[in-house]
Amino acid sequence: MRKILPYSIIVLCISNFAFANIQSKHTKLNFSQRALTSDANPANTALVVKRDDNHVMTGAMFNGTASLEYGNLDELFEAYNKLSGDFEKSEPTPGTPTNPIETPDLIDWDKLFEQSPNLEDRLDILKNEVVSLASLLALIATEGYGKAELGIEAPFLLSSDFYGGTVLLGTSYTGYSKAEGILEQIQFDAEQAKSELMRIPDFDENDGVQELDLSAGLKMLYNPQNKGVKLIVTNDSLLLVKSARISKVNLSYSRAQYENDYGTLYWGIKPTYYNIGMTSLGVRIGDLEDSEAIFDDIRNGDYSYQHGFDVDFGLSFASNNYLIAGHLKNAIESDYRFPQVDRRRFKSPYVLEQLDKNEKFTLERQLTLQGALFSEDHKWSFSLEVDANAINDPMLDKFQWLNFTAGYAADSWWLPSARVGFSRNLAGSELAYLNAGLTFMKFINLDVASTLDTVEIDGQDYMRGLSVSLGIQFDY
Structure with missing residues (x-):
């Protein structure tokens, strides 16, 4: 049996352009830069463009992000392979090719x-x-995972005065891949x-x-x-691997609507087109020969593509020194389905019910609330963002981010702009991250985030999560 560590999952996921909601997007860059990204509150785009601060480039941006996150279980695949020796393999299904596991020798007690x-x-x-046996199953279910993210985003400011408003074109490619256990209780x-x-x-x-x-x-x-x-x-517990690739294009429009002595009210709308490819594979633990090998199968699998449409809305009320905002994402809540896993080998009602749940995901509605303070010259900014509700990503992992960032934006080409922050997932993994970033020569952005928690892998301690983002911005 080969020794497989959790970071093997990372290599496999990256090779498949795999992504996940590992670390919050809202702690990267400074406040003005984030307002010009594809995932931002659409109302804030018009605000940043109207301010026209010297340190802000309102042209285009290219961002790339690589992230890793581990569970707390060492040698995940070895644990699955160990279990497979004790589980009874499936009876051959007529017309289905089989690859039986050699029966281990009798244990002499x-x-x-x-x-x-x-x-x-x-x-x-x-x-x-x-x-x-039951404890190992439970441990795999709660801690046995590894995730990778490799993201690309490219927003472009198309117009700063289109019928009195601002138009931003956003393009991005994201995807998700995860292996998890569906475990029938003993x-x-x-x-x-x-x-x-x-x-x-x-x-x-x-x-x-x-x-x-x-x-x-x-x-x-x-x-x-x-x-x-x-x-x-004799148990229908299985290893389920799912993967989804999501390409999206959005076109946001925002403008100032009302102004008084206390500030200006901005609104924004962002319709989004989705092209989503999905595939899944389920293997009974008793039928596993090499749990790593199924990642090769999922990588080479056929993706079923579906198209969808959704829309975001945003409101911001801002003065020279503060901002209060709300961003409603995925107002329509469009549904998508994975291809059905072959169920002929499964008899457990519980397992079949869980397979049903894992075949569908919804781009769920989520409200994000935001507050920010600015210095008189807007070089200093302090912002707090919190998701008002938890939602699931396509892998059914929950996330609800709380983010705090503080930053200084310099006008100089030689003096870097700097920012620090803190983020925590209030649901799901509940991991916390510390964030730090710099902008060099006004157009090169580098941000790094790391968890406070560690995990032991092969006798050594590593951070449970790490994220690095590199990008460029420019005017045209």
Whole structure:
């Protein structure tokens, strides 16, 4: 068996242009730069263009981001491969090619039973094995993941005075890839197992291998001749791998609508066209030969493409020194479906129900609230953003970001602009990130974010999440 570490997932995901909601987009760049990106509140674009600060370039921008995030489980694929030896493989489906797993040798528990001759002790040994198995399944379900992000974005300011407003064209490519376990729970009945174990003394050496039903899909094969024992799990738990590629083009329009002594009200609208490709693959844990290999299958799989449309709305009320804003994303909430996983090998109602849930995702509606303070010359900015509700990404991972950033924007070509920030996912992974960034020569942007949490991989500690963003901006 090969030794596979969680960062193997990262290599595989990146090679497949895989993306995920790993770290908040709203902590990169300074306030004015973020207002000119594809994911920004559309109302803020007109505000930044109207201010026309010396440190702001209102032409175009190209941004690239690479991010990594790990779960807390070391040697994830090795854990799956270890489980597969104890799980019963599927019965061949007519017309379906099979690739059976070699049955492991019988586990000889004779010495263990010699040390614990009583049936109660034998039952305790069995219960320990079941608890260990169930615990490994639960650990994989909660911590066994690795994600990668490699994002590209290119917004262009098309007009600063189109019917009194500002027009911004945004293009981006994002995608998602994830491996996760759908795990059928093992509800062990100790009384039934005890009743079956009590049959062992009645077997004769000539009776042949006996099958004992220990409840919860657990079967014990007992050989009276050599007292060899093998535990088999009849269970539909599976490894599910999904991937989605999302290309989008949006055209936002924003303008000032009302002005009084306290500030100016801006509004914006951003219709978006989506082209989404999706594929998925599910393999029963008992049928796994090499859990890493299914990433090759998903990479070479056929993507089913669907088209969609959605729209964002934004409002901002701003004076020279402060801003209060709201951004409603995906107001229509369009639905998309993954290709259906072959279900002929699955019988568990729970597993089938979970497969149903994983076949559909919705670009859910989300409201983001924002407040900001500015110095008189707008070089200093302090902003706070929070998502008012948690939503799922296409992998059904929840995210709800809280972000704080502080920055200084210099007019000089030789003095870098700088920013620092903090972000936390209030749902899902609940990871926190520290952020820092610089703008060199007014047009080169570099931002780095790292988690506060660490994970142990192969005996060494690494940050659970890391993100690096590099881009350029220019006027034309």
